[in-house]
Structures are given as structure tokens and as C-alpha cells.
Amino acid sequence: MSQLPQEIKLTYIIAIIVMLVFVCFIILVVFIYNKKQLIQQQEDQIRESEFKNQLLQKELERQKAIQLERERISQDMHDDLGAGISAIKLQAEFLKYKMPKETYTEDLEAIINTSEDMNLAMREILWSLNSENDTIGNFIEYTSLYVKRFLDKTSIASQLDSKIIEKETTLSVKARRNLFLVVKEAVHNVYKHSQAKNIHIQFEQTDASFKIAVMDDGIGLSDTIQKGNGLTNMSLRMEAINGTFEIVPGQKGSHLLFVYPLQY
Numbered sequence: 001m002s003q004l005p006q007e008i009k010l011t012y013i014i015a016i017i018v019m020l021v022f023v024c025f026i027i028l029v030v031f032i033y034n035k036k037q038l039i040q041q042q043e044d045q046i047r048e049s050e051f052k053n054q055l056l057q058k059e060l061e062r063q064k065a066i067q068l069e070r071e072r073i074s075q076d077m078h079d080d081l082g083a084g085i086s087a088i089k090l091q092a093e094f095l096k097y098k099m100p101k102e103t104y105t106e107d108l109e110a111i112i113n114t115s116e117d118m119n120l121a122m123r124e125i126l127w128s129l130n131s132e133n134d135t136i137g138n139f140i141e142y143t144s145l146y147v148k149r150f151l152d153k154t155s156i157a158s159q160l161d162s163k164i165i166e167k168e169t170t171l172s173v174k175a176r177r178n179l180f181l182v183v184k185e186a187v188h189n190v191y192k193h194s195q196a197k198n199i200h201i202q203f204e205q206t207d208a209s210f211k212i213a214v215m216d217d218g219i220g221l222s223d224t225i226q227k228g229n230g231l232t233n234m235s236l237r238m239e240a241i242n243g244t245f246e247i248v249p250g251q252k253g254s255h256l257l258f259v260y261p262l263q264y
Helices: 004-098 105-129 136-151 173-194 229-240
Strands: 157-163 198-205 209-216 244-247 254-261
Touching: 136 157, 136 173, 136 198, 173 198, 173 209, 173 229, 173 254, 229 244, 229 254
Parallel strands: 157 198
Antiparallel strands: 198 209, 209 254, 244 254
16 A cells, blocks of 8 residues: 555656657657648749749740841841842932933832832831830930931921930830831821921830820811821720820820830
8 A cells, every 4th residue: 555656656657758758749740741841842832943944944035036036037128128129229210310301200200219118118127126126215216316307308397305214124026116106107197287387206204104295386186187097096006005195185286195004
């Protein structure tokens, strides 16, 4: 009987030890499980990262292939088509001066003018294909040069200014091409219909958009002009690049506003 408390005490001690061992075992199992889960997550992240890297690499290779193809097309057009157009123009000019004044002069003049138009159109295409021009700065430089050269042949005075945050901001080929064509169409409309003496073109870049305003001091836009194909084409071109086209109300002349959302 005197040894019974001691046996109970020993039993308690053994029970406590067993419980501690069991608790340690449970903790160890949980630790190993969590560690395996962590390792699995890390492996999944690594596989996902490798997959994304592979996709990125493929995209870079695709973009590089597209750029090379653009450069090849540009070079071929410059070498073959450009040379052919220039040759046609030179031959027409030679025939114009060689033939009598009253013989086919108007036809030859039409060929020369057509050749010049084709050469200009080809240069525009080459500019749009050149990946080195995929920036807002280059777009403004080329567009401004075109507007000045076009209006130099007219009596309309031009003013061009810009408020640009970052000239190296990228413009896609599609955006650059459509923006140039809407400005070109707007300037041609001013020349054909506005009777304006002055035209003001403003380029502005904000954090979210690239804006182009074309303003003149002419007679404004009649209902016929507003319903014509020119303004419709402008609207469609801006929709094609997720942009907007707006005719801003004013007291005199016309004010066209083109807004392209920038994608950073």
C-alpha cells in the first residue's frame, strides 16, 4: 500500500511523457506538411515564372520577326517601287519637253503629278513601317513637316506648337498611321473648304492621353461638310485606335479635337 502513490506518480510521469511525445510528433508532422506545401508553392511559382518567361521570349521573338519584316518591306519598297516611280516621272518629264507643246502635254503633266503623289504616299507608308518612328516625338516632327510643306503651296499661314511630357512615349504603328491620316484629312479640308487665312495645330500630351487640336479662322463647317466622308473617316479612324473625335463649338472657324488614350 505504501508503494501505491509512487506507482501512481510514475504512471502520471509516463503519461505526461507520452503526451509530450505525441504533441511533438503532431508539431513535427504539421511542420513537415507546411514545409512541403511551401516547397510545392515555390516549385509552382518557379514553373509559372518559367512559363511566363517562355511566353515573353516567344513574344519578343515574334516582335523581332515583325520588325525585321517591316524593315524588309520598307527596303524593298524603297529600292524597287520607289525607283520605278522615279523612273516613270523622269521619262514623263523628258517626253514633255521633247514633244511639241500642243501634243499630249496635259496627259504627261497628269502622269508627272500622279508619280509625285505616288512617291509621297510611298514615303508615308515607309515612315509608318519604320519602327524607329514609333514615338510621339517622331510623329510630331514628321506630321509638322508634312503640314508645313503642304501649306507652303497655299496662302494659308500655319502655326504648330506642342506641350509634350515625354517625346519618347511609344505610339504603335496603327495609332501613328491613323493619327497622321486624320491630321492630313483635317488640313486638306481646311485648304479645300474653309477659306481660312490661318491654321493652328496643337499637340498635347497628358498623363493619360495624346491630344491633337486642328483650328482655323475660316467660315466653319457647313452641314454638307459635316455629313461628308471626310469627317466620317476621321471618326472611324479614331474609333479604330480606341480614340475620340470631336468638333468643338466655337464662334469662328472650326476646331477639331482628336484624343488618343496612351497605353503605358
